[in-house]
Amino acid sequence: MASTLAGFDGPHPDLPADRAETKFDDGKPRYSRAQAMAEAARCLYCYDAPCIEACPTSINIPEFIRKIATDNVKGSARTIFDSNILGMSCARVCPVEVLCVGQCVYNHEDIPPVQIGRLQRYSTDTAYDKGWSLYEPGPDSGKTVALVGAGPASLACAHELRKEGHKTVLLEKRSLPGGLNTTGVAPYKMIADASLAEVAWIVDSMGVEVQTGVEVGKDVSWEKLLADHDAVFVGVGLGPDSSLGVPGEDLGGVFGGVEIIERWKNGGDPATSGVTHAAVVGGGNTALDVVRELLVLGIPCVTMIYRRNEASMTGYEHEWDYAKKGGAGASWHSQPVAYVGEGGKVTGVECHAMEIDPDDPKGRKLRRKGDHSFVVPAELVVVAAGQGKLSGLLEGMPGVDLDWGRIVVDDDGRTSNPKIFAGGDVANGGKEVVNAAAEGKRAAQAIHAALSQ
Amino acid sequence: MVDISTNTGGIHSPNPFWLASAPPSNTGDQVQRAFDAGWGGAVWKTLGTPIVNVSSRYGAIHHFDRRIIGLNNIELITDRPLEVNFKEIYETKKKYPKHAVIASLMVETKEEWQDIIKRSIDAGADGLELNFGCPHGMCERGMGSAVGQEPAVNEEITSWAKEYSTVPVLVKLTPNVGDIVPHGLASQRGGADGVSLINTIKSIISVDIDRMVPEPRVGDRATNGGYCGPAVRPIALHMCAALARDPRFQLPISGIGGVGTWRDAVEFFLLGASTVQVCTAVMHHGFRIVEDMIEGLETYMEDKGLATMPDLIGKAIPHYTAWGDLDLNYKVVAKIDEDSCIGCQKCYVACYDGSHQCIHLREGAVRLDPVTAAKLKARDHMGVDWEARIPFVDEQECVGCNLCQMVCPVPNCVTMVEVDKDESKPLLTYKDFQRQEAERKAARKG
Numbered sequence: 001m002a003s004t005l006a007g008f009d010g011p012h013p014d015l016p017a018d019r020a021e022t023k024f025d026d027g028k029p030r031y032s033r034a035q036a037m038a039e040a041a042r043c044l045y046c047y048d049a050p051c052i053e054a055c056p057t058s059i060n061i062p063e064f065i066r067k068i069a070t071d072n073v074k075g076s077a078r079t080i081f082d083s084n085i086l087g088m089s090c091a092r093v094c095p096v097e098v099l100c101v102g103q104c105v106y107n108h109e110d111i112p113p114v115q116i117g118r119l120q121r122y123s124t125d126t127a128y129d130k131g132w133s134l135y136e137p138g139p140d141s142g143k144t145v146a147l148v149g150a151g152p153a154s155l156a157c158a159h160e161l162r163k164e165g166h167k168t169v170l171l172e173k174r175s176l177p178g179g180l181n182t183t184g185v186a187p188y189k190m191i192a193d194a195s196l197a198e199v200a201w202i203v204d205s206m207g208v209e210v211q212t213g214v215e216v217g218k219d220v221s222w223e224k225l226l227a228d229h230d231a232v233f234v235g236v237g238l239g240p241d242s243s244l245g246v247p248g249e250d251l252g253g254v255f256g257g258v259e260i261i262e263r264w265k266n267g268g269d270p271a272t273s274g275v276t277h278a279a280v281v282g283g284g285n286t287a288l289d290v291v292r293e294l295l296v297l298g299i300p301c302v303t304m305i306y307r308r309n310e311a312s313m314t315g316y317e318h319e320w321d322y323a324k325k326g327g328a329g330a331s332w333h334s335q336p337v338a339y340v341g342e343g344g345k346v347t348g349v350e351c352h353a354m355e356i357d358p359d360d361p362k363g364r365k366l367r368r369k370g371d372h373s374f375v376v377p378a379e380l381v382v383v384a385a386g387q388g389k390l391s392g393l394l395e396g397m398p399g400v401d402l403d404w405g406r407i408v409v410d411d412d413g414r415t416s417n418p419k420i421f422a423g424g425d426v427a428n429g430g431k432e433v434v435n436a437a438a439e440g441k442r443a444a445q446a447i448h449a450a451l452s453q
Numbered sequence: 454m455v456d457i458s459t460n461t462g463g464i465h466s467p468n469p470f471w472l473a474s475a476p477p478s479n480t481g482d483q484v485q486r487a488f489d490a491g492w493g494g495a496v497w498k499t500l501g502t503p504i505v506n507v508s509s510r511y512g513a514i515h516h517f518d519r520r521i522i523g524l525n526n527i528e529l530i531t532d533r534p535l536e537v538n539f540k541e542i543y544e545t546k547k548k549y550p551k552h553a554v555i556a557s558l559m560v561e562t563k564e565e566w567q568d569i570i571k572r573s574i575d576a577g578a579d580g581l582e583l584n585f586g587c588p589h590g591m592c593e594r595g596m597g598s599a600v601g602q603e604p605a606v607n608e609e610i611t612s613w614a615k616e617y618s619t620v621p622v623l624v625k626l627t628p629n630v631g632d633i634v635p636h637g638l639a640s641q642r643g644g645a646d647g648v649s650l651i652n653t654i655k656s657i658i659s660v661d662i663d664r665m666v667p668e669p670r671v672g673d674r675a676t677n678g679g680y681c682g683p684a685v686r687p688i689a690l691h692m693c694a695a696l697a698r699d700p701r702f703q704l705p706i707s708g709i710g711g712v713g714t715w716r717d718a719v720e721f722f723l724l725g726a727s728t729v730q731v732c733t734a735v736m737h738h739g740f741r742i743v744e745d746m747i748e749g750l751e752t753y754m755e756d757k758g759l760a761t762m763p764d765l766i767g768k769a770i771p772h773y774t775a776w777g778d779l780d781l782n783y784k785v786v787a788k789i790d791e792d793s794c795i796g797c798q799k800c801y802v803a804c805y806d807g808s809h810q811c812i813h814l815r816e817g818a819v820r821l822d823p824v825t826a827a828k829l830k831a832r833d834h835m836g837v838d839w840e841a842r843i844p845f846v847d848e849q850e851c852v853g854c855n856l857c858q859m860v861c862p863v864p865n866c867v868t869m870v871e872v873d874k875d876e877s878k879p880l881l882t883y884k885d886f887q888r889q890e891a892e893r894k895a896a897r898k899g
Contacts, residue, residue, distance in 0.1 A: 041518035044862050047798035048814075050842065069517050108795035109863060 151179020153424030248339030257384030413443030462647030481541025494553030586652020611643025653679025686711030697725025715749025
């Protein structure tokens with residue numbers, strides 16, 4: 001199980017072997033050669049294919065699939081990585097159902113679409129297994145770039161910059177690099193070992209310097225970074241979990257979504273011991289991940305609490321379908337108003353019943369329905385209602401415009417400070433890994449252009 | 454009820470589906486199991502002076518995930534003692550008196566032909582098939598295709614066989630010739646009761662690119678073999694039709710070459726074959742395929758109102774003409790059904806790069822350079838304008854080549870539609886056209 005997830009060099013030494021995520025099965029295991037050949041042969045090799053258009057990194061999907069079919073797996077992997085150096089993790093974590101696979105022309109015929117993500121995993125995993133070295137740094141340009149945060153956006157950016165010969169230094173505040181790929185991806189999609197293998201694959205082959213445990217603004221100032229480097233890329237992601245701001249938040253057993261997933265992925269008390277009822281507050285993809293993960297971790301009764309109805313959920317429909325099949329329940333139109341507890345530990349979430357305000361012309365506004373309130377029993381409550389902003393950190397950046405805690409960037413990641421560029425969640429407000437990879441790469445091209453002037 | 458029993462040069466069988474002389478007809482056990490499955494006849498694996506075979510023996514062409522669209526072999530004739538083969542032919546005929554058992558034969562001298570023919574008939578064979586086709590191994594010893602490529606030798610040995618045989622004699626022809634007709638006529642002059650065609654095509658099926666040795670590989674050596682299977686059917690259909698349409702050629706034909714389904718068989722019947730012989734499809738899938746072949750043929754004949762095999766045989770031959778007899782004024786154009794189009798744009802790229810540039814993309818579906826495209830996509834441009842993906846045909850420019858229809862993965866999405874006949878333009882063949890040109894030229898000179 002875990003070995004197929006970890007894949008390449010086996011379990012990572014910096015990750016505890018007994019952590020919760022090792023208990024998960026691989027949701028979409030790697031194709032065997034026979035499976036990959038059979039699936040690849042189904043691809044129609046469309047012209048100007050809509051799947052390419054749906055990919056934020058514009059991977060030439062029909063081309064890489066054709067190369068699998070002709071047994072040119074190395075070429076196939078190169079086609080993927082040329083567009084997206086994070087192709088291995090994206091193959092696992094991309095919501096392909098709403099991206100490439102969702103646009104496969106077979107959908108128009110009610111024929112099962114080509115499993116592009118799994119084919120991409122076949123090629124990219126093979127590249128990692130075989131240790132293919134596909135890229136090398138360009139000749140030294142004499143320029144240096146600092147990248148703040150070692151998540152997908154910074155990794156993609158650093159890879160492109162190294163191709164052009166610019167020196168790159170990744171500064172990561174945590175002890176492990178990889179960003180949410182390491183700390184936040186649902187384990188049935190990818191475990192942290194694979195993320196760390198990806199980081200190593202990129203930084204080792206391209207000669208990217210990585211400093212972990214370094215917090216910009218504390219250990220090193222923005223001014224020093226700007227003085228020591230020709231440009232700075234900011235890919236720090238989002239801040240900690242938002243809280244509900246209701247009474248009882250300090251009770252034991254109340255967690256944030258990103259916080260508890262990180263425990264499961266990187267080690268620490270999984271907080272599931274003795275829990276029979278768990279509640280997850282929120283209707284987004286993090287909430288859905290937590291619901292599914294709790295079910296796999298053996299919690300018998302998992303309830304999602306959402307203030308709107310099923311149709312209004314912001315999480316992907318296919319993810320909610322998986323959760324329902326796993327046995328998840330839901331309490332719709334429910335607004336948490338307080339945590340209830342006993343002896344310092346949470347025992348449930350008190351909610352108000354909600355309904356759409358009939359006077360709201362847009363039909364979006366919620367109001368309390370009657371004066372009824374009820375308690376959803378739970379010895380574990382996970383609040384997945386979004387992540388806050390890293391306002392304090394970002395406000396320290398000289399001359400960079402912010403908009404509600406996001407860095408304002410143009411299409412190529414330029415900020416209002418000509419030496420500072422940004423990409424990933426910190427600029428887009430929270431999207432997929434593949435968006436971060438695309439933005440990091442594009443920012444690198446803009447940085448290279450600026451440094452070449 | 455339709456009657457699919459057949460008579461090929463005096464050899465009768467309950468249906469037109471025979472096993473070709475090949476590995477599936479190597480033993481009595483196989484032939485009897487084939488008859489149980491429904492096969493109407495079997496041409497026994499070629500008998501002759503026993504040989505020694507090599508290992509390995511077969512090679513194949515696969516098309517992506519589709520296995521064996523073409524098969525090649527370097528196996529020779531039977532490697533089992535003649536007396537064993539004759540005993541099994543005898544037992545088979547005794548058990549299956551209504552099925553056709555044909556002995557395929559290949560020897561060198563007149564005396565050997567006399568001896569093997571007598572023994573075959575004594576064993577109960579309903580007919581003989583002279584193997585003048587094998588393009589590997591045996592031809593290096595002056596037999597097989599070495600005979601089939603020389604009309605005079607073909608005629609002479611056929612006449613020997615007719616001299617000694619009391620049962621019908623078919624001659625199996627090789628396709629490794631420029632024109633099949635002289636060879637069919639040579640067999641006819643030698644007195645044959647029918648011909649079978651095609652035998653396998655001389656070929657190298659593939660090369661092991663790691664060892665750098667052709668395949669099938671015998672240690673570090675390989676040799677050319679005989680090619681058969683679905684991919685050779687067009688060649689076989691042409692040779693069958695070339696003989697069937699030649700007014701000098703009067704013999705029945707047993708069609709061979711890539712038959713695997715009832716539809717393939719019907720094509721051979723329409724081009725003049727009265728039976729078909731099958732090898733590769735059985736080697737691929739087993740004897741059981743004949744159930745669908747029989748049922749499919751019967752259903753087809755019922756649907757077309759055809760009662761017996763002679764009603765079907767050769768029906769497409771009058772429509773097979775020289776290029777010079779085709780109508781230059783007939784015109785079809787491609788029509789794309791927008792409701793069933795899935796937007797793959799295979800027709801567009803095929804026409805644009807591979808044919809006559811008459812299919813176009815709508816505005817909004819223009820291919821962007823990768824950098825611009827990447828920028829657009831990054832701006833959340835993830836939705837695809839499906840309407841814009843449906844290509845359109847410039848009917849004025851369309852030459853009616855069929856390519857778009859062939860590449861389209863959706864059944865009946867692209868159809869070729871006849872353009873309204875211009876009554877002022879009657880049938881005009883190239884031969885007519887040349888004649889008219891000559892007349893015009895003469896008129897100008899005059």
